[in-house]
Every structure is written in structure tokens, then in C-alpha cells.
Amino acid sequence: MVRGVNHTLMAASFCPSLPQHFKPKPIIKFRKSSSSFKVFSSQSSIDEVPTRVGFLGLGIMGSPMAQNLIKAGCDVTVWNRTKSKCDPLIDLGAKYKPSPAEVAASCDVTFAMLADPESAMVVACGEDGAASGMSPGKGYVDVSTVDGPTSKLINGQIIETGALFLEAPVSGSKKPAEDGQLIFLTAGDKSLYEKVAPYLDIMGKSRFYLGDVGNGAAMKLVVNMIMGSMMTSFAEGLLLSEKVGLDPSVVVEVISQGAISAPMFSLKGPAMVQSKYPTAFPLKHQQKDMRLALGLAESVSQSTPIAAAANELYKVAKSHGLSDSDFSAVIEALKVKRKD
Numbered sequence: 001m002v003r004g005v006n007h008t009l010m011a012a013s014f015c016p017s018l019p020q021h022f023k024p025k026p027i028i029k030f031r032k033s034s035s036s037f038k039v040f041s042s043q044s045s046i047d048e049v050p051t052r053v054g055f056l057g058l059g060i061m062g063s064p065m066a067q068n069l070i071k072a073g074c075d076v077t078v079w080n081r082t083k084s085k086c087d088p089l090i091d092l093g094a095k096y097k098p099s100p101a102e103v104a105a106s107c108d109v110t111f112a113m114l115a116d117p118e119s120a121m122v123v124a125c126g127e128d129g130a131a132s133g134m135s136p137g138k139g140y141v142d143v144s145t146v147d148g149p150t151s152k153l154i155n156g157q158i159i160e161t162g163a164l165f166l167e168a169p170v171s172g173s174k175k176p177a178e179d180g181q182l183i184f185l186t187a188g189d190k191s192l193y194e195k196v197a198p199y200l201d202i203m204g205k206s207r208f209y210l211g212d213v214g215n216g217a218a219m220k221l222v223v224n225m226i227m228g229s230m231m232t233s234f235a236e237g238l239l240l241s242e243k244v245g246l247d248p249s250v251v252v253e254v255i256s257q258g259a260i261s262a263p264m265f266s267l268k269g270p271a272m273v274q275s276k277y278p279t280a281f282p283l284k285h286q287q288k289d290m291r292l293a294l295g296l297a298e299s300v301s302q303s304t305p306i307a308a309a310a311n312e313l314y315k316v317a318k319s320h321g322l323s324d325s326d327f328s329a330v331i332e333a334l335k336v337k338r339k340d
């Protein structure tokens with residue numbers, strides 16, 4: 001069943017100062033034609049787009065991303081290792097296949113949103129993995145956060161089948177995923193990038209095309225390395241303020257009004273002050289990204305001592321059982337236990 005016919009998405013304003021590789025969100029309308037969807041966009045006239053969309057990996061990010069595709073009227077087929085996570089999407093109109101290979105075989109383009117390099121590899125290239133269902137004319141878009149070498153391995157396996165590959169990790173967390181406000185950091189096959197652009201524009205607010213496979217992964221790791229270090233510095237500041245008799249809530253407010261204000265501090269600070277860490281971005285994934293970013297830095301002999309120190313704190317927090325808490329729980333690693 002087709003849903004959301006004539007669904008109109010947000011228009012982005014034109015900004016002449018933006019670099020060439022940046023594309024803001026265009027106006028998109030999906031309309032059902034006799035045999036396929038056509039896309040009417042503000043940036044191109046009418047383009048044929050792949051009609052059957054697969055989605056593998058329905059965790060915190062994958063579920064809302066797939067949901068937005070379904071709500072926009074796309075023909076979506078889902079798979080997840082834990083099948084129960086498919087059920088709400090099936091209720092919304094998604095089809096289901098019992099393996100990544102069967103999803104890929106039945107779809108024109110397949111997206112994957114997996115936890116880490118290992119799961120991205122097994123879902124793409126393992127037994128009954130997506131590569132087994134790929135063939136010329138199809139596309140595979142990996143939106144997971146992985147390292148460049150993993151992405152290149154997946155690219156190799158996919159293009160061996162004659163299909164096309166794009167890496168497209170995202171910046172933005174649970175709420176931007178729900179709101180269709182993600183930022184795509186893409187690299188790989190340019191023709192596939194252009195074909196799937198209408199889908200990226202449903203799930204995101206902007207997209208960057210960065211060239212060869214590995215560049216999207218590198219961009220994502222650099223951004224998350226900075227984010228991970230910022231969070232540990234913020235945590236140190238909150239705890240220090242408390243120790244010297246300041247109200248950490250006021251620190252959050254002061255920061256929000258000055259040059260170092262960041263949505264992350266304003267969003268997560270008030271909960272951190274109350275030792276609450278509702279999960280948007282799991283701490284285990286932030287530590288994975290610090291580890292991968294440090295590997296990237298080492299591969300080019302770039303010194304990253306701040307990130308290395310921050311990574312140690314995420315490792316300590318993991319050892320305290322905080323892997324599945326939000327990454328802001330890293331503050332717990334800095335709390336020295338008081339003796340009674």
C-alpha cells in the first residue's frame with residue numbers, strides 16, 4: 001500500500017556561500033505513477049528514482065529513518081537481527097524479508113544502519129548478507145558509522161556483484177532521525193548518490209558528497225572525535241563547578257549564552273546535572289568512534305592526545321556498566337567515590 005502520496009517536505013533556503021559539495025534539503029513530492037515513483041524536486045525537474053527500498057538495522061537510528069521513508073510513501077522492505085523491531089514498521093506498511101540477502105534481492109536500493117564495523121561487515125558480506133542478493137542495477141548505501149578500511153571492504157564486495165556502493169554515515173542523533181533532520185556525509189559512487197538523493201532528503205536536512213569511499217567515514221570520525229572530547233571537557237567543568245560551590249545548572253545556562261554554546265550542552269546538560277542519561281547516542285558507540293578516530297589519526301601519524309584521554313574515560317564508563325546509557329554518562333567516570 002502506498003502512503004503519504006503528495007507528501008511535501010521542508011524547503012531549504014538557498015545560501016550562495018555554501019561549498020559545492022553541500023546540498024541543502026530540496027522540496028520533494030512523491031507521486032505514484034503507473035509503475036514507479038517520480039520525484040519532483042526544486043533542484044532537478046523530474047527524475048526516475050529506484051522504487052523499492054530496503055532497510056537493514058532497526059535500532060535507535062534505523063527505526064525512525066525507515067519510518068520516515070514509509071511515511072513519505074516509499075515502498076520499504078525491512079530486516080533486523082532481532083525480528084521484533086520490524087513489527088512496528090510492518091504495522092506502518094513495510095514489507096519484511098528474513099535475511100539481508102532477500103531484502104537486497106527484492107529491492108532496487110538497500111540502506112544499512114548497523115552498530116559497528118563488525119556488524120556492518122557481517123550484514124553486508126556474511127552468510128545471507130546483502131551482497132548475496134546484489135546484482136547490476138542495484139545499490140547499497142551503508143549509513144552506519146564505521147572506519148574507512150571497513151567501508152572499502154564492503155564497497156569491494158558490493159561492486160564485485162555489479163551493484164553500486166555509497167557510504168553515507170550521519171551526523172545527528174535520535175531526535176534529528178525522527179524529525180528527518182540528519183546530515184549525510186556521503187562518499188563513493190556518484191551516480192548512486194544522485195539516485196538516492198531523494199531518499200536522503202526525506203531522512204535528512206542536508207547532504208555532503210565527499211568523493212572516494214573512506215572520505216565519508218573519515219569525516220564522520222573526525223566530527224565524533226571532537227564531540228566525544230567536548231563532552232568529557234563539559235563533564236569535567238560541571239563536576240568542578242559543583243566542588244567549588246557553584247550551581248552546575250547555572251554553568252549550563254552561562255555556557256548557553258556565550259561563545260562556546262552548543263546544542264549538545266543545552267540538550268544534555270540539565271539531565272547530566274541530575275545524573276540522568278536517557279539514551280540517544282549509546283556510550284558504547286561513542287567509545288567505538290573514539291577508538292576508530294584514534295586509529296585514523298595513527299594511520300597518518302597525527303597526534304590526538306585530547307581524544308586519547310577522552311577515550312580512556314569512555315572505557316572506564318563502559319567498565320562501570322554504562323555502555324547502553326547515553327554517552328553523556330561519561331561524567332560518571334569522573335565521579336570519585338566518597339568514603340562514608
Ligand SMILES: NC(=O)C1=CN([C@@H]2O[C@H](COP(=O)(O)OP(=O)(O)OC[C@H]3O[C@@H](n4cnc5c(N)ncnc54)[C@H](OP(=O)(O)O)[C@@H]3O)[C@@H](O)[C@H]2O)C=CC1
Nearest residue numbers: 057058059060061081082114115119145173174280281285
Ligand atoms: N544513536 C545515535 O545518536 C547515532 C548513531 N550513529 C551510528 O549509527 C549506527 C547505529 O546506531 P544506533 O541505531 O544508535 O545503534 P543501536 O545499538 O540502537 O542499533 C544497532 C543496530 O545494529 C544491529 N546489530 C548489532 N550487532 C549486529 C550483528 N552482529 N548482526 C546484525 N545486526 C547487528 C542491531 O540489531 P539488534 O536490534 O538485533 O540488536 C541494531 O539494529 C552506529 O554505527 C552508530 O555509531 C550515528 C549517528 C547518531
Ligand SMILES: O=CCCC(=O)O
Nearest residue numbers: 145171172173224281
Ligand atoms: O554519531 C552520533 C552523533 C550524534 C550527534 O551528532 O548528535
